[in-house]
Amino acid sequence: MTVAKPPMRDALVAAAFRLFLERGYEQTTVDDIVTLAGVGRRSFFRYFPSKEDVVFPDHERCLADMTEFLARGGDEHDPVTRVCDAARLVLRMYAENPTFSVQRYRLTKKVPGLRTYELSVVWRYERALAEYLRRRFAGRPDGTLRADVIAAAVVAAHNNGLRSWLRSDGESDASAEVDHALAHVQRTFTPGAGPEPAQDVEDVVVLVSRRGAPMWRVVQEIEATLDRRTD
Amino acid sequence: MTVAKPPMRDALVAAAFRLFLERGYEQTTVDDIVTLAGVGRRSFFRYFPSKEDVVFPDHERCLADMTEFLARGGDEHDPVTRVCDAARLVLRMYAENPTFSVQRYRLTKKVPGLRTYELSVVWRYERALAEYLRRRFAGRPDGTLRADVIAAAVVAAHNNGLRSWLRSDGESDASAEVDHALAHVQRTFTPGAGPEPAQDVEDVVVLVSRRGAPMWRVVQEIEATLDRRTD
DNA sequence: GAACCGGACGGCACTGAGTTCCCCGACCAC
């Protein structure tokens, strides 16, 4: 929407993080921030509806991107794949500013108020995914239930990978971590493995398993078999 | 912990809800509440660390119950079953006061601040489940990932059933709703169906499936087969 | 040029949540 981003907004974010890092979030007042940034107190709240918002300056934009990504088409793809790709949009935002993301992670880990705020943001992502899946699953038995569960699983997997990357101070491969986690979810929920069922392969898969084998091994085996067939 | 519950706490909750319902949450100040309850302002914050807490007076207790439930044993049961049972503890708390729960549901639906607060509470439940599963899955490949995903799925399913019940104004069968939702999750994640693998049944299961069949159907079929075998 | 106007910014005063400090009265021990 806003084409030119006001430099004042960035100045406020920079000033805020400087202070947050050197004396802590709760020990920093909004007055401190605006004084350091050299602007009026009222202007802070023009750009950020609350003190917490300055810690997550780009989530609103990212949420809009995700909503748009899910809104425009994509119905020819597998729904689970689609929401996984949507989740990767969030990762991309984090990965664009690794040092910033790591600093923010350390902040949110320490400050309960920021954790809570982050939860509300994550919840909105999850709702966006769930709403999309509900549309795709409309009519199926337990459609909304499936949608909610898959959305929650995708978000949990994404966060698992993301946090693992953040804990490594941005040293590990963020995409690899999240891809691995999302693949796990996709393996659990995707009906059929391949992107498009190949036409010239056998129509039947036979699985032989020892009784009592863990289900995840069974699923893994089915996946592997299907993958081999579609090669 | 606290054996005798102070009547003052209940008086504050009652006064708060009367005012919240007749003029709204944000239109009610803490001073209004303490005036109606006939106590000092300071006493309110002695019992509730924040204004939001008065809306969820029993969650702290319930969270402690769940933590204790997961802490003491239960390791002979299937982990997924165990966390599903833990989730049912929360449902029980809601079901104990249906009218109160429905009123609170309507409040949290309208007031964003309360939604956020509720999220932080739900998050703590989810973390309790995830920590338990992480212990149970310790050593397995992707143990923490599986733990996080399953915990998220269980919470999502529980909330799906719970909300469905709350939207019915407490008229429907809460347990049935949640049981159905949790069964869905259990079907997705449980390694093997029966409680204990019987010793005198066949050691091998053969599944024949059409290529491209939805994974949930495949899993369902495996489950059904295993159930038949353990009868 | 002057008058006009709309948007960005600053200053101030206000509400209300949450905290700190201190008070009081009750109840108990000695």
Place this chain on the structure above:
DNA sequence: GTGGTCGGGGAACTCAGTGCCGTCCGGTTC
């Protein structure tokens, strides 16, 4: 009695967030 302390009350404070209004600045219109 004196000395505890424990549950509660209350004044005063900090700070986030809001409303109102003033100012300044760039561009228009006459």
